[in-house]
Amino acid sequence: MKKETLILVTNDDGITAPGIRNLIEAVRPLGKVVVVAPDSPQSGKGHAITLGSPLRLNQVDIFEGIEAWTCSGTPVDCVKLARDKILGRRPDICVSGINHGANHSINIIYSGTMSAAMEAAIEGIPSVGFSFLNYAYDADFTVPRQVAQEVTKKMLETALPPHSLFNVNIPDVPLENYKGIRVARQANAKWKEEFDERRDPHGKKYYWLTGEFSNQDFGNDTDVWALENGYTSLVPVQFDLTDYRLKEKLEKEWQFQ
């Protein structure tokens, strides 16, 4: 007898975010869903793990008919705890999101959504993070829900290489202007920081991180290009960070004593 498909759902906006509810609705027709998500918002947590304090898990009943847990740690902690303490076996896929806001281009480096998915992929679980380019709490998730279902279904049907990981960003366009999914590469972009300097009631300075996104990559094969042109971007992601070109150059040119 074929085992039922097991789908781990997580996110970084926390278990009460509309995005994770929409993701659950999108993937529940595809298998047994188990949710393990942070008990509070964890945006910008990157691949942080909790080393200096212990973690809590609490089962919650907020999604009808779905086993769901909150975790007191980071998105990566959620995936590690799900694997070791909750699921009992390796899930067939890990889906993370749907994030409220973009995680294209360099944002992947800071993203808790993508770090959760990457953690699962490191474990050999095909994984995907979904992000929607709309921050509003009451955003219309019709298109993101369709995309999440289509991509998850495709991933489950395909014999993907082990450790496959996708970064999927969905544009904020009306359904009639939406053009479909494009496989893309990570655009070469960065943030230009400008900290907002203020003074507290005691006269001491403090700083809020703000910044401006700056895309320096004008290729038409990037995730930023796809999104600006009405497409969902799908970037296959790896976690071997070796720069092989620079490695070759150094091996030729650098002599160490």
Place this chain on the structure above:
Amino acid sequence: MKKETLILVTNDDGITAPGIRNLIEAVRPLGKVVVVAPDSPQSGKGHAITLGSPLRLNQVDIFEGIEAWTCSGTPVDCVKLARDKILGRRPDICVSGINHGANHSINIIYSGTMSAAMEAAIEGIPSVGFSFLNYAYDADFTVPRQVAQEVTKKMLETALPPHSLFNVNIPDVPLENYKGIRVARQANAKWKEEFDERRDPHGKKYYWLTGEFSNQDFGNDTDVWALENGYTSLVPVQFDLTDYRLKEKLEKEWQFQ
């Protein structure tokens, strides 16, 4: 007149760690040093940034003759604040560490030391993270200090590509057994998690993250191999995470509606 070389020093173990003091000693003969480091330990923080609360900077006088600041945020916050509020100009290099403990192979993903260096590299500042395979507070930093000086000097003397970033790990071996520096690739390894389950005085469960490192990569060109054989490993690192091989395969084989 040639501008003085400006060196930004940071870490993830916090400003009072012996590792950063040794790094400052190693690089101060090479230029003007400015230190901006976390005011508390930030191990395992990955590429986390602080979005939900403001940040503090405090100037401190703990390294003789060196301008030094503590930051209340993560290692990545330190680099962003240094760039925007302290340095006044782009530094010539950013050095991070010397971390107490290894950041080879997959550990780079979780490492605050490497994330600080990566943040600087994203900004176009040649950067390097140093990690020493010894956790002891009173470890002998003779070899790591030599390595940090040699690599930093080499980087300053070489016309490196923009965004160059190195992950340097130093083995814990006596000087007479130390073999020098090897350029390497990131080994394909992972952690096998086992959470330590306990009960608090109220009978409720909590979990401590523990784990066992598992190297599945037996090549003799990896960072793990170098370290096991008495070498310092130097891995050139990139932050374009696109998996170009998988991208090509998907473009050929996947049809979306």
